[in-house]
Amino acid sequence: MKIIKRNGSEVDFDISKIIIAISKANDSVKSNELSESQIKEIAEYVEFKLSKAGRAYSVEEIQDIVENQIMAQGAFEVAKSYVKYRYTRSLIRNSNTTDNQILTLIECNNEEVKQENSNKNPTINSVQRDYMAGEVSKDLTRRMLLPLDIVKAHEDGIIHFHDSDYFAQHMHNCDLVNLEDMLQNGTVISGTLIEKPHSFSTACNIATQIIAQVASSQYGGQSISLTHLAPFVDISRQKIKKLLIEEYAECGINVSEEKLSEMTEKRLRDEIRKGVQTIQYQVVTLLTTNGQAPFVTVFMYLNEVSDPQQKADLAMIIEETLKQRIQGVKNEKGYWITPAFPKLIYVLEEDNITEDSKYYYLTELAAKCTAKRMVPDYISEKMMLKLKVDKNGDGHCYTCMGCRSFLTPYVDPKTNEPKYYGRFNQGVVTLNLVDIALSSGKNLEKFWKIFDERLEICYRALMCRHNRLKGTLSDAAPILWQHGALARLEKGETIDKLLFGGYSTISLGYAGLYECVKYMTGKSHTDPEATPFALEVMEYLNKATKKWKEQENIDFSIYGTPLESTTYKFAKSLQKRFGIIEGVTDKNYITNSYHVHVSEEIDAFSKLAFESQFQALSPGGAISYVEVPNMQNNIKAVLDVMKFIYDNIMYAELNTKSDCCQACGYEGEIQIITDKDGKLIWECPNCGCQDQSKMNVARRTCGYIGTQFWNQGRTQEIKERVLHL
Secondary structure: OEEEOOOOOEEEOOHHHHHHHHHHHHHOOOOOOOOHHHHHHHHHHHHHHHHOOOOOEEHHHHHHHHHHHHHHOOOHHHHHHHHHHHHHHHHHHHHOOOHHHHHHHHOOOOHHHHOOOOOOOOOOHHHHHHHHHHHHHHHHHHHHHOOHHHHHHHHOOOEEEOOHHHOOOOOOOEEEOOHHHHHHHOEEEOOEEEOOOOOHHHHHHHHHHHHHHHHOOOOOOEEEEHHHOOHHHHHHHHHHHHHHHHHHHHOOOOOOHHHHHHHHHHHHHHHHHHHHHHHHHHHHHOOOOOOOOOOEEEEEOHHHOOOHHHHHHHHHHHHHHHHHHHHOEEOOOOOEEOOOOOEEEEEEOOOOOOOOOOOHHHHHHHHHHHHHHOOOEEEEHHHHHHHOEOOOOOEOOOOOEOOOEOOOOOEOOOOOOEOOOOOEEEEEEEEEHHHHHHHHOOOHHHHHHHHHHHHHHHHHHHHHHHHHHOOOEHHHOHHHHOOOOOOOOOOOOEOHHHOOOOOOEEEEEEEOHHHHHHHHHOOOOOOOOOHHHHHHHHHHHHHHHHHHHHHHOOEEEEEEOOOOOHHHHHHHHHHHHHOOOOOOOOOOOOOOOOOOOOOOOOOHHHHHHHHHHHHOOOOOEOOEEEEOOOOOOOHHHHHHHHHHHHHHOOEEEEEOOOEEEOOOOOEEOOEEEEOOOOOEEEEOOOOOOOOHHHEEOOEEOOOOEEOOOOOHHHHHHHHOOOOOO
16 A cells, blocks of 8 residues: 655555554653554554555545544543644644655655656656756745635645746746747847748758747747748748759759759758758757757648648648658657657648548548557637637637647737737636535535635636736746747836737636536436536636636636646545545546546547537637547548548547557557556556556647656546547
């Protein structure tokens, strides 16, 4: 049996420590109130309780049990002594809350933090440095920067105040990088002027430098569009053509226009290949200041371009991007594996969705890529134009910021034109819907009353995020605020005007809709009798953010929270407060946002159709997925799902398996098994290897691919997923 220490590390349960602690409290009173057999009985009860829990208990939970059992024995003076000792130790710990956490990070034995981010390797110095700084930020946030009731709500799992490890700094969440402005009008990187590039390959190189700089100036995801690189293809074309003419002239060779064009396009294709390779390998190999590869999404949208030649050039870039991702990247042993980043998004549109459409060959390539590498994800232009409508009544199609966070439609008041690139999200606070339901005891009147109380906490927490950014000088991150990534403000100017009026968004997240509805109605939210209640909950969230928006002139929006480590944290807090409730708290995870429960039997098409109605009520971001087996020999089925996405849901993805065992070279699905201690571990089905350092496992858990493994809650969720196709 495992217990979780206060510093987050997991250790084996030791009954002798319970006996020693009770004995010390017993010896401290004038007349020993407990006999040795009573002390042993209490310790054995604790051991029994832990053995039946099906999860690791925290030290605090164990001490609560001990305290209650001492009281049950009538040993009130001993109980008082035990409580006094706990209080004294608590005061000592609170005088410096970061030392032990930092030490466990350095020694790599803090299980909770080690598995907090599935794309960070906690043994690397830069990751440790980031985590150490994060612990200091969390400590400052908890003790000085946030109101105590918000801190308590976060610690109790009632809400989740995201990214508190960055809150002490004036940093925002995620954004759409205005790569077009930076490439066309120049930028500044680390004090060096970067002018408009004169070739496609140079544009790609500059783009990767921008990505790295942006990633080091914020804590969330960023997105760029390949459309912004497309104009540089023709610049390279003309440059290559001119050089060829000069070369042929020097050699005294007369060449036809047709042959000249053929040779030009051949060399151009080679430059496109090298440019795309630069982006892929630079992103994969770069380590930003937070110790991970830049969390970047690459957007592929043909209809973002109107000029026929530029659209054809964009198609060539997309084609090369897909081909290189299908190939993958080599790991240290030389095996081709699936990289986590860059994340790819491919837009399904009229020009590529049917067999007779001009760019259907790209869609077929995308399907092959999905079957092999889990990307790209798919946005339906058709559905998005219906959902993302601005104040002028025009629909728009654009990328998310990172994995799923979407901007709301915005029209620039100065130009009356829509604007998306250069905008950002201020931050996220997530509401635990399961906790509201359980706290209500199935009383509907009480449910809505508690809902209002929790929304008020979320509102104040979100305003803390907003006010922390307010007054931030553009000098804090010049690449963002002064040199075009998000704005071109003056030195010394604040970013305040970008925080209001809908230019940026701020997100109210939600988690556990399935469990919330299950507890209140006794049914899954997919049941027609329960679905109306699920939709009512979503409408209630939207009603709240609409009121806040009108009140503050800030664009609050509903966000389908992905939950990475938080799924485990929420589950543990619910079990601690409400016990094990079948179908609600009997897992070490709760369900992401509105998703159908991972263990529920449902086909891919029904799942996507059902979840589409909840995407419409999550304007701040949401993504749906279907779990599929190896599809590399069934590309037609992948294409059928993609066509269904186009007609029915705005944003979706297919989860395949793409793992590699370095010990034996096996390529397929690494399996999850339970070891002798009841812990979930990964094992190669071919050679039995259980060493995670010798495995490349890629799973999509939060809208993006993770490759550094997960905590026990998320691992259980992955293990229990059923196939939808």
